Amino acid sequence: MIRATASDSLILRDVPGHINDSEILSFLYTKDVNWQHVNAIKTLTDFNDDIISDWLNVTVKTFREYKKPQTTFKENVKEQVLLLLSLIKHGITVFGSVDEFEQWLNQKNFYFDNKSPNSFLNTITGIRFVDDRLTAMEYGDNV
Template sequence: MKRVASAENLLLIDVPGHINDSEILSFLYTREVNWQHVNAIKTLTDFNDTIISDWLNVSVKTFREYKKPPTTFKENVKEQVLLLLALIKHGIAVFGSVKEFDQWLNRSNFYFDNKSPNAYLNTVTGLRFVDDRLTAMEYGDNV
């Protein structure tokens, strides 16, 4: 398992453990989503700036700017960052490690039209779909 710095562990504690509309909205309206959250995505996963910028629908240059304080994000980017962190937290809980979750995200899968789940992380609907598949796995579905 990739060793995660304590700052990311502390940050993840407050992030919802799965994608739930009321928890996500509450977080977005009561807490700040900032450069620390973007850095956490990079630190928690083995994905590079190009892949993560694709998930956020921004250029690599813009993504790298997001990692610098004190950047202010648009609301849709805040939501996407929070959803990604919630998905990562859920994936770690299901697979037991970041490495296993990353491998699953990169592997083509019948339930994702023979694409990798990673290909679905650039939209809110895709993030929800991947999160739903994780929940199905928790309850015994072979995903």
């Protein structure tokens, strides 16, 4: 895994720690979600371009274009990138490390209809659902 840079850590520090509509909307309207945020997803996790492009519902080629400085995003892509980063931040908080969080994301789980939580990250509703499960774990649910 490529280790996170100081820039990635700053990006992660600035994103909301939980998916909260008002915080997400405020971030989207006051800050720029750009190629650095996409690169942060890549460097903060062990997920490959195929998986991340699937989450964003784009081809691998398009995803690779997203990682370039000159790229601008549509609003829905900005929102999805921000939600994924927020989920990653929340997952690291709950599990204590990105490795433990990724392991949980990749394991089949009863609460996800015996699918891995990872398979739900290609929609905003799915990202929110996974984030809700993380919150449930914080409060003692077996998820």
